[in-house]
Amino acid sequence: MKKYKALIFDFDMTLADSSKVIYKLLCECSRNFGYEPKDFESTFPVIGNTHEIMLSHITGEKDPQKLRVMRDAYRQLCREKMAKDTELFSDSPSLIRTAAAKGYKVGLLSLKLRDVLMQSLEAYGIDGCFSSVVGCEDCSTPKPDPSGLFVSLKNLGVDASQALYVGDSLVDEGASRSAGVDFAAMLRGSTKKEQFDSGFVKYFFNTCAELESEL
Numbered sequence: 001m002k003k004y005k006a007l008i009f010d011f012d013m014t015l016a017d018s019s020k021v022i023y024k025l026l027c028e029c030s031r032n033f034g035y036e037p038k039d040f041e042s043t044f045p046v047i048g049n050t051h052e053i054m055l056s057h058i059t060g061e062k063d064p065q066k067l068r069v070m071r072d073a074y075r076q077l078c079r080e081k082m083a084k085d086t087e088l089f090s091d092s093p094s095l096i097r098t099a100a101a102k103g104y105k106v107g108l109l110s111l112k113l114r115d116v117l118m119q120s121l122e123a124y125g126i127d128g129c130f131s132s133v134v135g136c137e138d139c140s141t142p143k144p145d146p147s148g149l150f151v152s153l154k155n156l157g158v159d160a161s162q163a164l165y166v167g168d169s170l171v172d173e174g175a176s177r178s179a180g181v182d183f184a185a186m187l188r189g190s191t192k193k194e195q196f197d198s199g200f201v202k203y204f205f206n207t208c209a210e211l212e213s214e215l
Contacts, residue, residue, distance in 0.1 A: 001203060001214040002182070006158045007099050008132075008149065010167035011110035011117060012048045013189035015092040015208070019047050021085040026058050029074040033066075035059035045190040048169050050111055050142045051075065075113060082112075083119030089188065093124050095208040100129035102215055105156040107132035109148045109165070109175075114138060132156050144174025149181055164202070166211065173197065184211065 012018045023040050030037040037043075037058045046057045051071045052064075061067055099106050106129050110117055114135030121127035132155035139148040153163060160180040165172065168189030173196055176183035184203040185196050193204055205211045 004104065004164045004182070005162040006105040006107060006156045006164070008107040008109055008152050008156070008163055008165045008181075010048070010165075010169070010172050010186075011108060011112055013168040014166055014186045015096070016086055016088050016120065018086045019044060021082060022047050022054070024085070025074065025077045025081060026054055029055065029070060029077055030059045032073065033059070033070055035061065048111065048189065049171060050136070078113060078116050082116050083123060086120050088120070088124055089208055091208040091212070093126050095212040096126045096129045098212050098215055104215070105131045105158060107134070107152045107156050109134045109152050111136045111142055143171045144178065146175050146179035149175055149179035153179075153181075166205075170195065173201065
């Protein structure tokens with residue numbers, strides 16, 4: 001693998017097995033507003049998208065104003081309950097620690113709230129390994145818009161050519177493409193290998209341990 005100066009990671013289904021807790025809180029929020037949520041299997045493909053997209057899918061609601069109200073309620077639930085039920089994949093902490101120890105600048109870019117991300121990183125004792133943590137409130141426009149990657153690159157002090165973004169979705173791939181950043185697909189989410197653009201994706205990994213072995 002090319003020697004990069006920085007590794008930037010997505011969170012949900014890249015470093016963390018968070019699909020069940022996200023679905024649980026989406027359901028709780030939906031029912032609080034009188035909607036009967038859709039099942040997990042049909043919701044899984046949209047997990048990792050913006051809060052509005054996930055809530056629109058699970059409730060069927062399309063009205064932007066109602067979705068913004070539900071989004072604010074969902075975010076409060078996340079602040080109260082998300083971190084304690086979020087589990088990192090067993091090989092994620094080792095990857096992050098190894099990357100930091102080998103001199104990589106390590107960043108995190110997610111559609112989650114930054115304070116919720118920090119709670120999870122602190123729980124696993126790896127918060128100190130990250131030089132940049134960018135959440136949804138830090139970006140002018142959500143992925144696949146490249147603004148979050150531009151913020152991450154600035155925080156890390158590297159050029160686009162010096163960084164690798166690791167994510168599990170087409171949204172992540174699109175952000176990388178728009179930012180001019182190399183992309184590695186982590187095949188732990190709902191997006192299958194054949195759905196990615198093999199002409200654009202630099203690397204495919206099934207696990208964090210596979211990526212760690214390339215550092």
